[in-house]
Amino acid sequence: MLPENILLTDKPGEDLQNFLSNKKYSSLAVLVDENTHRDCLPIIESSLPNYAIIQVKSGESEKNINTCLSIWQGMTSQALDRHGCLVVLGGGVLGDMGGFCAATYKRGIDFILIPTTLLSQVDASIGGKLGIDFDHLKNHIGVFQNPALTLLYDGFLKSLPEAELRSGFAEVIKHALISDRSVWKEIASTNLKDQSIDKLIRHSVEFKAWVTTQDPKETGLRKILNAGHTIGHALESYRLAQGKRILHGEAIAVGLIAEGYISKKQGYLTDVDFKSICTYIISIYGKVNIGNNELDSIAQLTLQDKKNKDNRILCVLLDGIGKARWDCEISLELVIEALSFYQSVQI
Numbered sequence: 047m048l049p050e051n052i053l054l055t056d057k058p059g060e061d062l063q064n065f066l067s068n069k070k071y072s073s074l075a076v077l078v079d080e081n082t083h084r085d086c087l088p089i090i091e092s093s094l095p096n097y098a099i100i101q102v103k104s105g106e107s108e109k110n111i112n113t114c115l116s117i118w119q120g121m122t123s124q125a126l127d128r129h130g131c132l133v134v135l136g137g138g139v140l141g142d143m144g145g146f147c148a149a150t151y152k153r154g155i156d157f158i159l160i161p162t163t164l165l166s167q168v169d170a171s172i173g174g175k176l177g178i179d180f181d182h183l184k185n186h187i188g189v190f191q192n193p194a195l196t197l198l199y200d201g202f203l204k205s206l207p208e209a210e211l212r213s214g215f216a217e218v219i220k221h222a223l224i225s226d227r228s229v230w231k232e233i234a235s236t237n238l239k240d241q242s243i244d245k246l247i248r249h250s251v252e253f254k255a256w257v258t259t260q261d262p263k264e265t266g267l268r269k270i271l272n273a274g275h276t277i278g279h280a281l282e283s284y285r286l287a288q289g290k291r292i293l294h295g296e297a298i299a300v301g302l303i304a305e306g307y308i309s310k311k312q313g314y315l316t317d318v319d320f321k322s323i324c325t326y327i328i329s330i331y332g333k334v335n336i337g338n339n340e341l342d343s344i345a346q347l348t349l350q351d352k353k354n355k356d357n358r359i360l361c362v363l364l365d366g367i368g369k370a371r372w373d374c375e376i377s378l379e380l381v382i383e384a385l386s387f388y389q390s391v392q393i
Contacts, residue, residue, distance in 0.1 A: 049255055051195050052172065054248065058160070058199040059093035062133075065195050066095060071156065072129040075121055077144040079104035082136045085205040086162045090135070097133070098124040102140070106286065106294070109139045109179045111187070117147040131156040131194065137163035137210075138170030138294065142185065145176040149191035156194040162202040164214025164243070165295060168221065168250035171196050173258035173268070182287035183350050184279045190263055198251065200244055212238060212330060213295030216274070219327065220302060221250040224270050227368035234326045269372035272353060273362040274301035277381060280347035284340065292334065299331040303391070304384035308376055309363040319367050324391060333393055336385060345381040 048054070055061045066074070074097040078087055081104050100120035102113050121132065134144035134157055141159050148157035161171040177188020203211065215238060222230040229249055233241065254271060261268035278294075278301025285292040306323050309315040336344070353360045353373070359381070363374045 048252060049259065051192060052198070052251065052255060053195065054198045054251070056199070056201070058197055058201070059090045062090055062158075062160070062195075062197060063093040065158075065197075066131075069131070069156070069194070071131040073124065073126050074098070074131050074133065075100050075124050075126055076133045076135055077102070077117065077140060077147075078135050079140055081205075082140070082162050086135055086160075086202055089199075089201070090160070094133075100124075104136075104139070106139055106179070109143050111178060111180070113143060114147050114178060117144065118151060121147070121151055126151070126155065128152045128155055131158060133158045133160065134193075135160045135162060136166070137161065138166040141166050141171050142176055142188070143178050145191065145193060146178060146188055149176055149189050154191065159193045159196045161196070161198065163206060164203055164211050164247075165217055166214075167198050167200070167203075168214060168247055169217040169254065171198070172251055172254045173271075174262065179283075179286070182283050183347075184283050184286075185352070186350075198247065200247060203243070209293060213293040215241070215330065216295030216298040216302070218246045218250055220271075220273050220298065221253050223302070223323065223364060223367055224273050224362075224370040225249075225253045225368060227366075230367050234322060238330055266372070269353060270362055270370040272372075273364065273370055274298045274305055276348055276351050276353065276359065276361045276376075277301040277304045277344075277384065279351065280344050280381075281334070281336070283347050283350075284344045296331060296334060299327050300334050300336075300388060303327055304381070304388050305361060306364060307384045307387045308361065308380055309365075311380075312363060312374070314363055314365045314371065316366075319364075323367070328391060328393060333388075333391065336389055338389075341382045341385050344385060345378045348378070348381050 077100045132148040159171045161167045174190050174192040177185040180186035278298040282297035310320040348359050358375050360373045361376045363371050365371045
């Protein structure tokens with residue numbers, strides 16, 4: 047079962063119109079980037095009442111305070127008051143940032159998330175985490191605030207490049223690995239093109255919604271959703287600082303292998319299970335080239351991870367396939383060792 051504010055739909059315009067007609071907001075703005083303005087807004091625009099458009103550039107490099115300033119300025123210029131609403135039509139970057147801007151504008155106005163990528167539909171739009179990057183650190187500034195509505199329509203995925211679908215699929219893999227061995231077995235026996243994406247979206251959304259309802263502010267159980275992210279975010283932050291593009295899912299795929307290696311080394315994951323994870327992820331994502339001279343710099347960034355406490359690196363480790371442990375302390379040396387293992391994996 048899904049919470050009332052999350053709706054899986056095959057009629058996004060109709061369902062959005064019904065929601066808005068019951069709310070009667072004083073004003074409405076729609077936040078888009080150049081891609082969602084072109085490909086996604088036409089699908090819902092006839093169902094919208096009078097609205098203003100706020101457009102920003104796409105990309106992780108735009109997820110910063112300067113872009114927030116332009117969004118806040120746009121809402122101010124359109125005279126959105128505290129009874130207005132911001133509709134965020136975009137992927138994870140736009141959802142995180144747009145929701146953050148709405149949650150802080152005039153101390154908070156309603157916002158609606160309409161995620162348009164696989165990554166945002168199965169992960170970023172669920173659970174109320176909002177924020178922006180700061181000093182090349184992922185999601186370093188942010189708040190917890192749930193949207194008035196999250197509207198999930200898989201028809202938007204038809205306009206996505208394959209690389210973006212593959213990126214989002216890493217979070218689908220993660221959810222299976224930490225929740226359900228049988229779902230993992232189904233995924234691991236099928237290539238990306240032949241996956242039942244609608245079924246996997248529902249599984250991911252229902253699982254993440256259940257976890258985040260149990261632990262809204264990430265004090266315990268919700269931490270398992272960070273599997274693959276301690277090392278994955280460090281790699282992503284490092285590449286962002288270097289001006290080298292890496293998609294979120296590509297970084298998380300590396301993180302799942304590296305942290306899977308640590309899980310195996312700590313005795314939580316069997317050799318057979320780890321090999322199946324490693325083999326499948328490499329078959330989907332190939333290898334990210336990481337130089338020996340980069341290992342220490344990437345590892346150092348795990349010290350900035352938001353799960354850490356008392357200068358200890360706290361990681362999520364798989365406890366077999368289908369379960370996970372959180373707050374597992376690991377060392378910088380172990381991070382480097384895990385990344386070195388990743389380097390050695392043969393394609």
